[in-house]
Amino acid sequence: MDFEFSEEQQLLKDSIEGLLGDKYGFEQRKKILESADGWSREIWKQFAELGILGLPFAEEHGGIGGGPVETMIVMETIGKALVLEPYLPTVVLAGGFIRHFGTDAQKNKYLPQIAEGKITGAFAHTERQSRYDLFDVKTTAKASGNGFTLDGAKSVVLNGDQADFIIVTARISGNPRDKDGLGLFIVDAKANGVSRRGYRTVDGLTAAEIQLSGVKVEADAVIGKPGTAYPLIEQIVDDGIAALCGEAVGVFSSLTESTTDYLRTRKQFGVNIGSFQVLQHRNVEMLIAAEQAKSMTFLATMMVNETNAVERRKTMAAAKTQIGRSAQFVGEQAIQLHGGIGMTMELKVGHWFKRATAIDIQFGDADYHLEQFGNMGGFETAAQGKE
Amino acid sequence: MDLNFTKEENAFRDEVRDFFRKNVPADTKKKLIEGRKLDKADIVNWQRILNKKGWAVPNWPKEYGGTGWTAVQKYIFLEELQRAPAPDPLPFGVSMVGPVIAAFGNEQQKKHFLPRIANIDDWWCQGFSEPGAGSDLAGLSTKAVREGDHWIINGQKTWTTLAQYADWIFVLARTDFKAKKQEGISFILCDMKTPGITVRPIQLIDGGKEVNEVFFDNVKVPYENLVGQENRGWDYAKFLLGNERTGIARVGISKERIRRLKELAKLELSGGKPMMEDPRFRAKISQIEVELKALEMTQMRVVAAEGKRRDNKPDPASSILKIKGSEIQQTITDLLMEVVGPFALPFADEDDAGSNELPVGPDYAGPLAPNYFNYRKVSIYGGSNEIQKNIIAKAILGL
Ligand SMILES: Cc1cc2nc3c(=O)[nH]c(=O)nc-3n(C[C@H](O)[C@H](O)[C@H](O)COP(=O)(O)OP(=O)(O)OC[C@H]3O[C@@H](n4cnc5c(N)ncnc54)[C@H](O)[C@@H]3O)c2cc1C
Ligand SMILES: Cc1cc2nc3c(=O)[nH]c(=O)nc-3n(C[C@H](O)[C@H](O)[C@H](O)COP(=O)(O)OP(=O)(O)OC[C@H]3O[C@@H](n4cnc5c(N)ncnc54)[C@H](O)[C@@H]3O)c2cc1C
Numbered sequence: 001m002d003f004e005f006s007e008e009q010q011l012l013k014d015s016i017e018g019l020l021g022d023k024y025g026f027e028q029r030k031k032i033l034e035s036a037d038g039w040s041r042e043i044w045k046q047f048a049e050l051g052i053l054g055l056p057f058a059e060e061h062g063g064i065g066g067g068p069v070e071t072m073i074v075m076e077t078i079g080k081a082l083v084l085e086p087y088l089p090t091v092v093l094a095g096g097f098i099r100h101f102g103t104d105a106q107k108n109k110y111l112p113q114i115a116e117g118k119i120t121g122a123f124a125h126t127e128r129q130s131r132y133d134l135f136d137v138k139t140t141a142k143a144s145g146n147g148f149t150l151d152g153a154k155s156v157v158l159n160g161d162q163a164d165f166i167i168v169t170a171r172i173s174g175n176p177r178d179k180d181g182l183g184l185f186i187v188d189a190k191a192n193g194v195s196r197r198g199y200r201t202v203d204g205l206t207a208a209e210i211q212l213s214g215v216k217v218e219a220d221a222v223i224g225k226p227g228t229a230y231p232l233i234e235q236i237v238d239d240g241i242a243a244l245c246g247e248a249v250g251v252f253s254s255l256t257e258s259t260t261d262y263l264r265t266r267k268q269f270g271v272n273i274g275s276f277q278v279l280q281h282r283n284v285e286m287l288i289a290a291e292q293a294k295s296m297t298f299l300a301t302m303m304v305n306e307t308n309a310v311e312r313r314k315t316m317a318a319a320k321t322q323i324g325r326s327a328q329f330v331g332e333q334a335i336q337l338h339g340g341i342g343m344t345m346e347l348k349v350g351h352w353f354k355r356a357t358a359i360d361i362q363f364g365d366a367d368y369h370l371e372q373f374g375n376m377g378g379f380e381t382a383a384q385g386k387e
Numbered sequence: 388m389d390l391n392f393t394k395e396e397n398a399f400r401d402e403v404r405d406f407f408r409k410n411v412p413a414d415t416k417k418k419l420i421e422g423r424k425l426d427k428a429d430i431v432n433w434q435r436i437l438n439k440k441g442w443a444v445p446n447w448p449k450e451y452g453g454t455g456w457t458a459v460q461k462y463i464f465l466e467e468l469q470r471a472p473a474p475d476p477l478p479f480g481v482s483m484v485g486p487v488i489a490a491f492g493n494e495q496q497k498k499h500f501l502p503r504i505a506n507i508d509d510w511w512c513q514g515f516s517e518p519g520a521g522s523d524l525a526g527l528s529t530k531a532v533r534e535g536d537h538w539i540i541n542g543q544k545t546w547t548t549l550a551q552y553a554d555w556i557f558v559l560a561r562t563d564f565k566a567k568k569q570e571g572i573s574f575i576l577c578d579m580k581t582p583g584i585t586v587r588p589i590q591l592i593d594g595g596k597e598v599n600e601v602f603f604d605n606v607k608v609p610y611e612n613l614v615g616q617e618n619r620g621w622d623y624a625k626f627l628l629g630n631e632r633t634g635i636a637r638v639g640i641s642k643e644r645i646r647r648l649k650e651l652a653k654l655e656l657s658g659g660k661p662m663m664e665d666p667r668f669r670a671k672i673s674q675i676e677v678e679l680k681a682l683e684m685t686q687m688r689v690v691a692a693e694g695k696r697r698d699n700k701p702d703p704a705s706s707i708l709k710i711k712g713s714e715i716q717q718t719i720t721d722l723l724m725e726v727v728g729p730f731a732l733p734f735a736d737e738d739d740a741g742s743n744e745l746p747v748g749p750d751y752a753g754p755l756a757p758n759y760f761n762y763r764k765v766s767i768y769g770g771s772n773e774i775q776k777n778i779i780a781k782a783i784l785g786l
Contacts, residue, residue, distance in 0.1 A: 001396075002460055003391045003691050010390070069388050260784045280780035286706050287779065295684030296677075302390045318677045371666070374673040379680055380642055382649035383420070383665075 001136075003298065005073070012066075013073045015050055020081040026348055028193045033083055037162060038206045039084040053285065054115025055092055055174050057099055061107050062115035068304035071239075072246035072297065079250025080350055084204060086120050086159035092243045093158075094121025094167045102225045106186065121164035123240075124154035124187075124210050126234070132364035134233050135179045141170035141210060141226075147218040148172075148226075150185060150193075153211050160208030161198025161316050163189055166302060168212065170225050179230045184223035191215055204351070204359040231309060241316045241363050242304045245297040248323045248359050252290035255334040259283055262338055279337055286330045293326035310376060317373040323359065324366025331356040390687070392459070400463050407471035410436050419472040420647060422723070422754035424595060427510070427552045433474045434481075434507040443505040444481055446630070451489050451501045458694040462634075469639025473743070479548070480504040484557045485631070486621050486630050487574065491615035495670050496576075504638040512553035514544040514577075515624065522774050524559070525568045525621060529574055529603060531560035533610065538575060540583075540606040549600040550586050558603075562616050574620035576612040582687075583607070591764075593757035594736040628770065629701035633768075636712035637684045641679050644719045648672060651751060653728045660725055676717050682711045686754060703782035704777040713765040713772060720759040727752040 005013065032040045047053050052074050057063025071092065078087060091114065098110050101275060113119045130136035139152025150170050162164065166187045174181030187194060191216035196208045224232050263274030273279055300319035306312040331353040337343040342349050352381055360366060392400070422503045437443045447453035456464065469475070476482070485504045489497050503509045507552045520527035529542025534685040542561055550556065556577050563571030577584070583606040588596040615623055649672065662668050689704050696702070724731045730748030746753055757779055766772040 001392055001687060001691050002689050005388060040478065121540075130737075151458040192634075252610045263786060274745065274786045277777070281773070281776045282783070283784055283786065284776045284779045287784065288711060291685055291704075292681040292708060292711065295680045295688060296388070298688075299680065299684050300391060301388075318680055321674070321677045322681050360640065368671075370670055370677070372674050373677065374666075374669045378645075378646045378673055378676045379678065382653055384650070 003034065005069070009069060009073055010284075012052075012070060016052065016074060016077045016091075017080075019046055019050060020077060024083065029082060029084070031202050033098070038200060038204070039086065039379050043083075044085050044120075047085065048089070048115065049378045051115075052087075053117050054111070055091060055110045057095070057115055061099075061111035063111065066096045068239075070300045070302045072249075075246030076250035077173040079247035079355070080254050082251075082348070082355055084206075086122070086163070086206070088161070088240065088243055088247075089122045089159040090114060090120040093123035093236060093240050094165065096162070096239050097123070097167050097223055097232070098186070102224075104257050105220060106223070108319050110186075117166035120159055120162060121143045122157050122159045122166045122189075122208075123167045123236070124157045124160060124166050125154065125159070126155050126262040127357065128155055129176075133177070134237060135182070135230055136177050137169050137182055138176050139168070139170040141172045141183050141185065143172075143288030144216070145218075145222065147216060147305075148183070148185065148188070150212045150215040150217065155209055156267070158201075158209050159206060160210050161196055161206050165189060166194075166210065167223070169229065169233060170197070181227050182229040182233065183226045184229045184232060185217045186221040186223065187215060187217060191217075194240070201358060203355040205358070234309065234313060235289070237363055238312055238316045239304060240339050241320050242297075242300040244359055244362060245293070245300050245323050248327060248356065249290075249294045249297050251352050251356050251359065252286075252293055252326055252330045255285070255330050255349065255356065256286045256290045257351050258352075259286060259334045259337050266339075282333055282337060286333050288330045289326040292324050293330075296322040314373060314376045314379070317376065318379070319367040320364060321373060322365045324369065327356040327360040328366075342347060390684075392463075396459055396463060397552070399460055402615055403464055403467045404471075405565075406440065407467055407473050408443075410440075411471055411473040411735045412436075416472060419474065420643075421751060422433070422647075422758045424597075426472055428709065430474055430477055431507050434476055434505075437476065438506045443476070443486060445487060446482065447501075447505075448489055451485075451497065452505050455481070458690050460662065462690045465634040466639040468732050469637060472640065472643045475634075475640075476510070477507065477510070479513045479557075480509070481629050482505065482630060484511050484576075486710065487557075487614060487627050490626065491574075491623055493611075496614065499502055500576075509554040510549070510552045512547050512550040512556045512579075512601075514547060514556045516546045517543060518545050522771060524624070527559055527572070529560045531558075531562050531563075531573060531608075536610045538608045538610060538612070540575070540577070540603045540608060542603050544601040544603075545589075545598075545625040547586075547599045547601045548578070548597055550601050551588060551596070555579060556584075556601065557753060558612075559624055561618050562620075566618065569621040571618055572613040572620040572624070574609060574623045576614065577608050578608065581608060581740050591761065593761035594734075595757065598770075611642065635705055636682055636708035637716060638683045638686055638712070641715050641719055643674070644716075644723065645676060645679070648719060648723050648726065651723065654727065654749070655726050657661075657728075660772060668722075668725070669721055675715060675722065678711065679715050682708070682715060685711070695728075703778055706770075706778045706782075709769065710772050710775050717762050720755075720762040724755045724759040727755055731756040 051064050054063035055066040055070055095114050098106050127138055141148040141150050153160055166189055168185045170183055170186050172183045174180050193213045195211045198208045201207050263279055266273045296319040303312050303315040334349050335353055338349055341347055418425055445454040445456055449455045488500050517527050531538040531540045556579055558575050558577055560574050560575055561571050562573040583604040585602040587600045589598050590596050618717045653661045655662045655663050686708055730752035731746040
């Protein structure tokens with residue numbers, strides 16, 4: 001049992017923090033946020049140079065073979081700096097499908113290009129009716145020629161507006177809410193029949209509504225065995241949840257620390273407001289909520305490679321519940337304790353709060369995951385009989 | 388980073404678990420599962436079983452019977468003990484006065500008292516709190532005045548847990564009336580049979596009488612019952628209070644209680660179906676399970692850090708364990724009461740539950756409301772949760 005980072009991991013952390021410290025200050029980020037793309041190709045190139053765009057990929061695919069802990073380290077830093085670049089959708093989600101389940105040809109085609117920063121990806125899954133259920137897919141994939149034709153609409157696709165390739169889920173057979181019958185397809189964003197409407201989400205990230213009308217994909221663009229995609233989707237979403245937990249840790253610690261700093265410096269009634277016990281205790285409660293979230297993030301990170309899917313899913317559900325609860329508490333209190341200035345876009349605290357709010361919603365909010373966790377039986381089993 | 392236990396640690400866990408499975412007396416275990424109070428014999432009996440095994444005082448220095456376990460092993464031991472369930476050793480001897488005597492007592496005190504504590508030949512109680520000195524313990528006013536070879540003690544202690552069974556009490560008393568309040572306190576051991584000591588039970592809101600007032604009226608105690616140096620008692624008290632770090636979260640107990648809760652939630656009906664299938668009730672159980680798992684991981688982080696620390700200062704992060712641990716325990720007692728619905732209502736007096744009276748409703752209902760009331764204490768004693776927040780604000784946040 002050891003919670004410390006190895007030397008290499010510490011080095012990784014230092015190098016990303018160094019880069020973001022130089023290039024991602026509040027004003028610099030503001031410029032990126034206000035740019036047309038909403039994120040910076042320049043920064044992206046530097047991520048590639050650091051090696052983090054190929055972090056989880058094998059060396060033969062241009063990666064560095066990092067594990068879940070390395071991803072957590074990167075994501076925590078992303079959370080602290082509020083990075084706008086599409087790391088999660090490209091490296092963890094779209095890249096994750098190909099890395100885990102792609103053919104050699106697919107890996108050779110996409111992974112080195114991702115690692116070099118040449119292309120970005122997106123995962124197009126959510127639909128108008130699906131809410132957070134991963135099996136609820138109406139978009140259809142009909143066999144045609146030696147490939148498939150896709151029809152349907154996907155919503156709130158992160159990086160969907162600018163991705164070069166999109167991993168699309170679609171139903172090959174069965175009813176809209178069946179777990180069987182799903183397929184995964186790699187779609188070129190410029191393919192005929194793909195139309196995208198890009199926009200910003202509340203936290204300043206970019207996303208898109210994606211319409212698929214008679215989009216043709218060849219057999220070599222299918223990931224895994226057609227019709228059996230559901231467990232693959234679960235696994236990549238679990239990777240995504242663990243990564244998001246890592247990001248949340250960065251966001252929560254930043255919210256807590258910036259609030260402590262503010263309490264130490266803001267004067268009212270002739271004293272630092274940090275001398276008021278009611279504010280001290282609130283700040284302590286923020287710290288506890290942040291620490292509890294961090295603890296669950298460690299657990300989730302360790303469970304990423306768990307082969308028992310039920311145990312893995314259960315842990316992710318529990319972790320996402322804790323993250324969601326902490327997000328709301330820590331975020332709201334940070335604003336409250338900053339008073340009027342917390343309400344503005346002029347301080348980073350409001351931006352962190354908005355990202356925390358989005359993190360709760362993404363991949364399912366706390367109430368959703370709490371229910372899933374209960375449906376899977378929780379951690380403890382009922383005692384047997386009254387001995 | 389690696390959250391797995393080593394092979395040796397897992398083997399140790401198996402050994403400990405196996406020992407508890409075979410050695411916790413059946414009726415003691417039954418009482419713990421049902422949430423009924425243990426009596427003196429249960430606790431003494433169990434302590435002697437542990438002592439025979441050599442596990443009575445894991446935290447003590449090895450020369451006085453400690454096991455020399457690592458922080459992780461101690462954590463595993465306590466977790467398994469709590470989840471067995473087996474009784475927590477009586478803290479007043481094993482975790483409080485024992486380590487103080489081992490660290491600051493003279494040779495004779497060590498030789499005489501330590502083995503008797505390990506075997507619970509003496510039952511100890513803690514004479515710290517007073518009517519006027521709770522959270523602000525250093526404001527205590529019980530006095531000890533030296534007269535020749537003796538101390539003459541006058542004053543009053545209160546909330547003294549299980550003093551009705553006690554053979555000895557360790558007392559904080561003021562011995563220098565001019566010094567700053569922390570600097571005039573001494574740590575003195577008193578035989579409870581000494582003339583002038585009176586014990587009066589206090590009934591708590593659960594109906595039970597686990598705490599007492601202890602009055603000292605010209606109590607004459609040999610001078611050599613002083614521990615360490617005169618007027619240094621506050622240092623020893625701080626040492627004592629900072630000592631009980633692992634296990635403060637009581638994760639093992641909460642796990643065991645959740646298993647019990649789920650068992651009862653399958654038996655009790657709501658809307659014609661088991662409570663366990665009621666989505667609202669199940670969500671409450673799930674929520675507490677998630678928080679408990681997070682606490683367990685937080686505790687492991689503190690334990691892992693403790694293994695690496697060189698100083699013996701309390702880790703302020705253990706205040707987080709105390710706060711969350713007590714909140715979780717309290718919520719679970721609330722859910723256990725909720726699960727039996729109206730059958731939580733009988734009886735007014737805890738002593739009647741299942742003993743003097745025939746049970747009303749299911750036989751497991753009786754102790755559940757008293758436990759709920761009783762567990763309000765866990766956020767008050769051992770440094771109240773507000774005091775813990777003050778500690779964190781100062782020591783971690785620097786406010
Ligand atoms: C949307 C918006 C619109 C507004 N419109 C107007 C307007 O039209 N005209 C106008 O004049 N003002 C306006 N205000 C200002 C508003 O009245 C102030 O924000 C408010 O008085 C709080 O002051 P502050 O922001 O300086 O926070 P601070 O006073 O610095 O407080 C910061 C934190 O410390 C807490 N705190 C402060 N003192 C104590 C204490 N003694 N004990 C415990 N906690 C304490 C506060 O509750 C808060 O959580 C507006 C504010 C907002 C957010
Ligand atoms: C069941 C039980 C068993 C006990 N057993 C023993 C025992 O065996 N031996 C022994 O010596 N003592 C024992 N105690 C006493 C226990 O340690 C005290 O109750 C505790 O220290 C709190 O003191 P108090 O009850 O006087 O409350 P107070 O200190 O008067 O506190 C009242 C309230 O004010 C809050 N408060 C106090 N100071 C502050 C502050 N600075 N900032 C913010 N809030 C504050 C407290 O958190 C609490 O909510 C026991 C108590 C209980 C309930």
